[in-house]
Amino acid sequence: GYQHLYYVDGSPTQHDVRLGSAWRTMLLSYNGAGGKSIMALDVTNAASGFGTDNFMWEFRHPNLGHVLNPPTVGLLESGVWAVFAGNGLNSSDNRARLMVLDAANGGLRESIVVGAGSASNPNGLTSAVPMDTDFYGKVDTVYGGDMHGNVWKFTLSASGSFSAGSLLFTATDSGGTRQPITGALDSAPHH
Numbered sequence: 001g002y003q004h005l006y007y008v009d010g011s012p013t014q015h016d017v018r019l020g021s022a023w024r025t026m027l028l029s030y031n032g033a034g035g036k037s038i039m040a041l042d043v044t045n046a047a048s049g050f051g052t053d054n055f056m057w058e059f060r061h062p063n064l065g066h067v068l069n070p071p072t073v074g075l076l077e078s079g080v081w082a083v084f085a086g087n088g089l090n091s092s093d094n095r096a097r098l099m100v101l102d103a104a105n106g107g108l109r110e111s112i113v114v115g116a117g118s119a120s121n122p123n124g125l126t127s128a129v130p131m132d133t134d135f136y137g138k139v140d141t142v143y144g145g146d147m148h149g150n151v152w153k154f155t156l157s158a159s160g161s162f163s164a165g166s167l168l169f170t171a172t173d174s175g176g177t178r179q180p181i182t183g184a185l186d187s188a189p190h191h
Helices: none
Strands: 013-019 022-030 038-042 055-059 072-075 081-086 096-102 108-114 129-131 141-145 150-155 166-170
Touching: 013 072, 013 081, 038 081, 072 129, 081 129, 081 141, 096 141, 096 150, 108 150
Parallel strands: none
Antiparallel strands: 013 022, 022 038, 038 055, 072 081, 081 096, 096 108, 129 141, 141 150, 150 166
16 A cells, blocks of 8 residues: 655755856756756855745746756856756656756756657656867767667757757667666766
């Protein structure tokens, strides 16, 4: 008769971002299996007190599912700080998406669909890792893995938007069965 009830079980992460003319310390959290949202708190001066003014935003969207890996933050070529997240599992359309949010207000900047997905064969992007591959200090590439075993690469175009995503790799077992990528990806430059 036991039925587990999930709560907000995503691990919060701390990020320093420049919003307007000031540097702020943002605490990003996500609900994990407990819900379908990403939220941000301003913890710049948390030691001096914490109240409703510290709440920055909460992002909810039909195409955002259960985000199971921490969202990440990076500076775009346009100078805007952005939050990068995979859309997670159990979204309304069961497709894998890279979600790019405005760090200042949580507004959706881009939602990029990759791969297949349906109610009978659900998918979701489980992580999003931004990277500065040209070493100019700004995000120009994002990597993500999905529940169909695919690793995707998204590159920033000259117009300032991300590409549709190119397939880099598909994880399969020895029999060719796709293996879901559920853990967070990591990236590092190779010299």
